[in-house]
Amino acid sequence: MRLKDLPDDNLFTAGHTACPGCGVAMSIRNAIRILGKDTAVYVPASCAVVFGTTFPYGAWKVPFFHTAFENTGACLTGMQAAFEKKGKKVIAVGFAGDGGTYDIGLQSMSGAAERNDDILYICLDNEAYMNTGIQRSGGTPFGAWTTTTPVGKMSQGNRRFKKNLGDIVVAHEIPYYATLSIGHPLDFIRKVEKAKDIKGFRFLHMFTPCIPGWKMDPAKTVEVTKLAVESGMWTLYEVENGEKRITYKPGKMKRVREYLMMQGRFRHMNEEDIKTLQTWVCRKWNLHYKEKGAPEVCEIEMPEEHHAVTEEHREMHGP
Ligand SMILES: Cc1ncc(C[n+]2csc(CCOP(=O)(O)OP(=O)(O)O)c2C)c(N)n1
Ligand code: SF4
Secondary structure, rough: OOOHHHOOOEEEEEOOOOOOHHHHHHHHHHHHHHOOOOOOOOOOOOOHHHHOOOOOOOOOOOOOOOOOOOHHHHHHHHHHHHHOOOOOOEEEEEEEEEEHHHEEEEEHHHEEEEEEEOEEEEEEEEEOEOOOEEEEOOOOOOOOOOOOOOOOOOEEEEOOOOHHHHHHHHOOOOOOOEEEEEEOOOHHHHHHEEEOOOOOOOEEEEEEEOOHHOOOOHHHHHHOOOHHHHOOOOOEEEEEOOEEOOOOOOOOOOOOHHHHOOHHHHHOOOOOHHHHHHHHHHHHHHHHHOOOOOOOOOOOOOOOOOOOOOOOHHHHHHO
């Protein structure tokens, strides 16, 4: 399917209450256009359940189900079994946040993956618990400010690195796992189409910027996702029946600093922390992009000593 062939069925309609520029809303809207009307959706506690279902402005035009935070995997299994029993060909699709996937729903996702249930699990990764006020999750990157990893004398943002959820999911030996971003629409379409047709447990991991949580300009959502990929903070790949394939390889690695500067949540980071994060990203970059026997591809020199945050940046994002 090409971009211009993307059906414009309004299965997730305008009039929902997501913030302008919300990466979660954009990802849902585009995914459901490809999945089509024979889809039934489960959304656990998250921004998406609030902005998509607030009475009387419900935006979903496909069957929608919601119970609790921790059980996306189990609910999808139940939905799929019920449709099967009724002889209906419906795709059971879950849209869960990173909090609901990396942390609180990990066990039920794992159960469904291990049983290879015929469902599509989509993680909308905005790198914190946004709906309840920006608390840190297992998906929050190193250095990021959140309300539970504050910035002050005692702490300088999140001190842990983003959990490697991809490897955890893939370790279940499922048919399909892929990472996606709305900044790479053709790659996005191809992966959703593929996940739609495969049988068994499929997992799509979507990178979804959050405007207030990342303290960023709402007009820059797509730009940020592109820079995330060019800097190595997000990697586009898929694992099909155990075979890993990079689906987009950036030409030259951009400095992580460039990505950080677009977002107020990293504004406070000092040189040492940027260097720590850059080293982590380089390691990840080399693990992903290095061909067997090829030289290491991350050739970025470690940042020189100078202020991490410019006055211009401070003006843009406030104190
Ligand atoms: C068991 C349980 N704990 C806590 C909550 C409160 N809660 C509702 S939404 C939410 C945050 C969801 O974060 P995430 O899954 O990352 O989705 P996002 O809001 O970022 O889209 C929390 C903590 C809850 N509903 N249930
Ligand atoms: S808080 Fe973030 S994830 Fe929630 S609706 Fe706004 S931009 Fe989207």
